[in-house]
Amino acid sequence: MADAGKLKVRVDRDRCQGHNRCKALAPELFDLDEYGNAREKGDGTVPPGLEEKAYLAKSNCPEFAVEVIET
Amino acid sequence: MSQRPPVEDWATDFDHLHPQWINDPFPIWDELRQRCPIAHTDRFQGVYLPTRYADVRAVAYDTEHFSSRRVVVRESPPPRIPTPPITSDPPEHRPARMVLLPPFTPDAMQRIEPRARAIANELIDKFVGRGSCDAAVEYAQEIPVRVIAHMLGLPEGDGDLYRKWIHQVLEVGITDPSVLLQAAGEMTQYFMRHVRERGESPRNDLISYLLSAEFNGQRMGEEYAVAALRLLLIAGIDTTWSGIGSCIWHLAKTPADRRRLVAEPALMPTAIEEFLRAYAPVTMAREVVKETEIGGCTFKPGQMVMLSFPAANRDPAMFEDADQVIIDRKENRHAAFGLGIHRCVGSNLARLEMTVAVEELLKRIPEFSPAGEVTWSEGTVRGPRKLPIRFG
Numbered sequence: 341m342a343d344a345g346k347l348k349v350r351v352d353r354d355r356c357q358g359h360n361r362c363k364a365l366a367p368e369l370f371d372l373d374e375y376g377n378a379r380e381k382g383d384g385t386v387p388p389g390l391e392e393k394a395y396l397a398k399s400n401c402p403e404f405a406v407e408v409i410e411t
Numbered sequence: 412m413s414q415r416p417p418v419e420d421w422a423t424d425f426d427h428l429h430p431q432w433i434n435d436p437f438p439i440w441d442e443l444r445q446r447c448p449i450a451h452t453d454r455f456q457g458v459y460l461p462t463r464y465a466d467v468r469a470v471a472y473d474t475e476h477f478s479s480r481r482v483v484v485r486e487s488p489p490p491r492i493p494t495p496p497i498t499s500d501p502p503e504h505r506p507a508r509m510v511l512l513p514p515f516t517p518d519a520m521q522r523i524e525p526r527a528r529a530i531a532n533e534l535i536d537k538f539v540g541r542g543s544c545d546a547a548v549e550y551a552q553e554i555p556v557r558v559i560a561h562m563l564g565l566p567e568g569d570g571d572l573y574r575k576w577i578h579q580v581l582e583v584g585i586t587d588p589s590v591l592l593q594a595a596g597e598m599t600q601y602f603m604r605h606v607r608e609r610g611e612s613p614r615n616d617l618i619s620y621l622l623s624a625e626f627n628g629q630r631m632g633e634e635y636a637v638a639a640l641r642l643l644l645i646a647g648i649d650t651t652w653s654g655i656g657s658c659i660w661h662l663a664k665t666p667a668d669r670r671r672l673v674a675e676p677a678l679m680p681t682a683i684e685e686f687l688r689a690y691a692p693v694t695m696a697r698e699v700v701k702e703t704e705i706g707g708c709t710f711k712p713g714q715m716v717m718l719s720f721p722a723a724n725r726d727p728a729m730f731e732d733a734d735q736v737i738i739d740r741k742e743n744r745h746a747a748f749g750l751g752i753h754r755c756v757g758s759n760l761a762r763l764e765m766t767v768a769v770e771e772l773l774k775r776i777p778e779f780s781p782a783g784e785v786t787w788s789e790g791t792v793r794g795p796r797k798l799p800i801r802f803g
Contacts, residue, residue: 357751358512360759363517364517372517374513375509375513375516376515376516376517396742399741399744400742400744401744402746402748402754403754404744
């Protein structure tokens with residue numbers, strides 16, 4: 341796993357269909373719009389300690405819309 | 412249950428109304444996935460059945476070759492009864508869907524939750540002292556009926572009527588179109604009356620929201636609102652009823668999982684997702700509108716495709732120990748609510764109802780076990796219809 345503070349999450353807005361799995365698993369990292377579609381919070385930077393949640397969000401997205409980027 | 416001609420070979424002659432499929436479809440799908448991953452039947456005027464996750468996904472994503480104008484496999488194509496957006500294709504689909512999304516976000520569900528918990532407890536009050544109940548009839552089926560009535564602003568006591576229509580549309584109507592049409596007509600009349608009432612005096616409910624919603628640059632008309640209401644009622648009841656029933660069925664026959672959930676309530680969200688994966692209630696369908704090839708199989712126009720999310724969810728190529736129910740499964744990209752643009756609009760509501768139903772039952776009745784024969788629905792939504800359990 342990458343070092344703390346060096347990960348970013350990103351939601352592909354074209355792929356996201358609003359399953360809400362990322363928000364349920366990692367509410368600190370994602371926001372929902374008025375239609376329930378997800379986007380990363382801020383610039384997507386994963387605060388230290390939330391790395392595992394970032395990867396959980398990715399591996400539970402049915403649309404493969406969540407990316408974890410190692411910066 | 413209707414009498415069905417015997418199935419010669421599930422790969423070339425499958426029948427989703429056959430008793431063997433209704434009682435336990437999983438071995439059929441597992442065998443097909445090995446031997447013939449895209450099965451076909453000449454029954455129902457020709458239907459394909461992909462059982463691999465990848466193929467189900469490919470069909471769900473391909474709106475060019477596979478249309479949603481027919482989403483239920485029936486004995487004969489019924490007269491069109493559009494229920495947008497589930498029966499819509501691009502480009503009409505998107506605006507029809509957008510207008511339905513805001514009332515079903517997780518935030519909106521939080522406002523429903525207290526009433527959902529109260530409903531669960533009112534139901535438990537009726538049978539808790541008796542030592543046993545039919546968890547499908549007295550609990551699972553009552554929750555979605557009352558919750559959706561609450562959301563729509565309709566009398567919760569109209570539930571019997573809703574259940575009758577759903578049975579007619581999704582079960583009897585598969586083989587008898589006249590029953591389907593009669594039910595659709597009754598629903599239209601019922602909703603039109605309530606829509607007109609809300610038109611005159613709006614309230615704080617979903618019907619009033621629909622009437623005031625902007626859609627394609629104008630207010631949603633009465634007729635369109637009625638069509639949307641028909642969809643919400645049909646899609647929102649026996650699906651969740653089945654989901655709740657399957658959770659309770661699993662917990663009745665698996666004391667280790669039940670006790671673990673009582674001891675570790677924080678596992679509930681993961682467990683609910685796993686129940687959704689393993690016992691996904693809903694199978695949708697598409698109509699092939701242009702010839703194409705997927706998974707080495709040619710799909711011919713005019714034929715239907717069963718979009719078996721339940722079969723996809725049991726594919727070992729996608730899920731480790733796919734045939735095992737693992738309530739703390741970490742990676743779970745299940746397709747219970749569909750994939751692609753038709754993802755179930757009510758998925759957050761379904762999750763809320765399933766979670767509330769299981770939590771409240773376990774709080775009041777932590778120990779229960781099977782107490783007789785379980786029967787299953789037939790058709791495109793799978794769940795227990797009789798589920799006798801004994802407490803203690």
